[in-house]
Amino acid sequence: MKRLIERGLMFGNLVHVTSPVLVERYNRALMHLTGKSTALGDFHVDISGFSPEIGAELDDELYLNHNGVNRQFILLTTEQKRAPLLNAKFSTSRTILRSFIETNEAQLFALTAKDAVAGELVNSVFRVESPARLFDIRRIKVEADTTAGTVATAGRLGRLIDRFKQEDDAWFDDVLIAQMIELARQTGDVVRNPVALAHTEFEQDNFWTAHFGGLYIFRDVAEPAAIAAGDKAALGALPIESVYDLRDRTKIAIFLEVNGLAEPIVRARGIDAAAILYQKMDFVVAELAARLGEDLRGATRRDLRALGRRHAERLPEEYHGLAALARWAEDGGPWPRITSEHPAYFYTLRAAAVPDADLVNRLLAQLSPLDIRQLFICHKEAFYDAYARWPEEKRAYVADFLAREYQVDKAGTRDALFGHEASMDEPQNIAPPAPRPDDLIARVGPWGAVRRS
Incomplete structure (x- = not known):
């Protein structure tokens, strides 16, 4: 570390x-x-x-x-x-x-x-x-x-001031006045400078917890669910109907779709989808190259592509799925059909513009662990745990990449990957255009509607 x-x-x-x-x-x-x-x-x-x-x-x-x-x-x-x-x-x-x-x-x-x-x-x-x-x-x-209890003391002084204002004979209550003076010495003028803290209660309906190996709880959605990072059977009985673990890929895909929590990268507004997909492909190559003992110190994108060509026959399905989608996004290649069981599926998604986008991106990062940049940004705990188990070659590459390409512009990178542009409403007096293939994608998901088994 x-x-x-x-x-x-x-x-x-x-x-x-x-x-x-x-x-x-x-x-x-x-x-x-x-x-x-x-x-x-x-x-x-x-x-x-x-x-x-x-x-x-x-x-x-x-x-x-x-x-x-x-x-x-x-x-x-x-x-x-x-x-x-x-x-x-x-x-x-x-x-x-x-x-x-x-x-x-x-x-x-x-x-x-x-x-x-x-x-x-x-x-x-x-x-x-x-x-x-x-x-x-x-x-x-x-x-x-x-x-020193300043806030509590100011609260007591405020109540005494209210009493002083409300009681008719308060001007003659020497004990009350003496108490107010003594408390005012500790707090100052709470009338002109109130010492009170606001907005102290927060709802916690949807959240991730590190307890029990990691658990995502979504209660404030149309179809609630709990998603375990480990074995769901080890959780025992839970007061929620749907309980999944990360192996339940199709069920998680359905959960994300029916609740409108995720969107395909290729449909996101204002981003260079092809560039993001190619970067994810580089991360997949880096994983393979590190396992094969390749020296990744100072590796550039050109170096990773050379490594990809050298080990093309060993590249995993994640790479091939992302490459097919990148070809479609960049130059209109054939539309790839990638099911939720495909290893590349969750690499192609990001959180939709929902209040819990950070939580959804955290879940997607854990479902696509070879994307080291998203894992680092969205799920630090999982990143540090994975980093400790990586070969030295991958650790050197990842640390160098993040320092070189993420640290220099954190906000810009996060916005480019996960930010959402405001929607552009069509004028009401203009007829909508004829449906296009990508409009269909928006309605039924990136690879067609995910069906319940």
């Missing part, structure tokens, strides 16, 4: 904590949350305040995420909103934390100017003893305050 760290592909964009004042605040918050402290003088933190250095020091990678549920967090600065979330157990956790920080940025900026803000993503489940318990998680509430 050292190569990934050196290239900023692992532990990148963490916030470096070097100030003795911030270290002291962090320790105060850490003791407040966990009863532990660090002896380190500087360290890096993610969006939740988790530090890999402190995790190693304490020999506890979950020191802010006990049992992998109800993640705790420490905010030293609102700049943490740009950092990743390490050791994520739920796909929604970073989104919730970032939304919370951005919604309350002015308040949190003022609070962290004097103290650390400590808190927790709370739900009604404190331990997931079985997969079925995951379905009890529906709403996440963010509880946060400074270590």
Whole structure:
């Protein structure tokens, strides 16, 4: 993993904590949350305040995420909103934390100017003893305050102010006035500068969890389902009708189609579909070449195509399916019929413009693991796990490729691969054109409607 760290592909964009004042605040918050402290003088933190250095020091990678549920967090600065979330157990956790920080940025900026803000993503489940318990998680509430309790104190002061305004004889209540003055010394003027945190509850209907080998739960769709990364039989009884694992390719294809969650790359607006398909083909060649012991250091696209020609007879079905579709997209070659059982099928899809597009792309990345770029962007956990098991030749190529072609323009690459242009509505007084073959594709899917068996 050292190569990934050196290239900023692992532990990148963490916030470096070097100030003795911030270290002291962090320790105060850490003791407040966990009863532990660090002896380190500087360290890096993610969006939740988790530090890999402190995790190693304490020999506890979950020191802010006990049992992998109800993640705790420490905010030293609102700049943490740009950092990743390490050791994520739920796909929604970073989104919730970032939304919370951005919604309350002015308040949190003022609070962290004097103290650390400590808190927790709370739900009604404190331990997931079985997969079925995951379905009890529906709403996440963010509880946060400074270590000195400024938010809670401001709440008490606000209630006293309301009482002072409402009671007729409050001007003569010396005890009430004395309490207000004492609390105001701690919080400042909460009338002009309210100390209250908004938007603290979030729904969690559709999500991925790392628990039980990885599990996707889709509840807020027309036809709900759970999809396991491992053996679905090991999950036991679940409170949902449809349960699949990654081997159920046709069932997953049907699930994506009937819920309108995915679209074929060749139908996506505003992207160069052929270029994306050719890049995916290069990744397939790299996988084969690495297994054959080829030197991939500094390999260019031309080098990979040469390797593809050299080992043409060994190229897998993923390559041939993508090549056929690329020929169709680029110069009108024959339309390839690729069923959901074809190894290339999920490589040809991306998430549709739906609220859970990131979750769908995460699932598609796991279903098309040879696409190392999509795996890295959409499913970091699966990427790091796979990277550890790759031959050295592939690790060198992947790290070099991502540093050279992804790190330089992350936002642009993500937008080119997964962004969605606004639809262009036809004027109402113009008759629609005659149906074309690709209009039919849009209605029934890229390879024809996926039929239930």
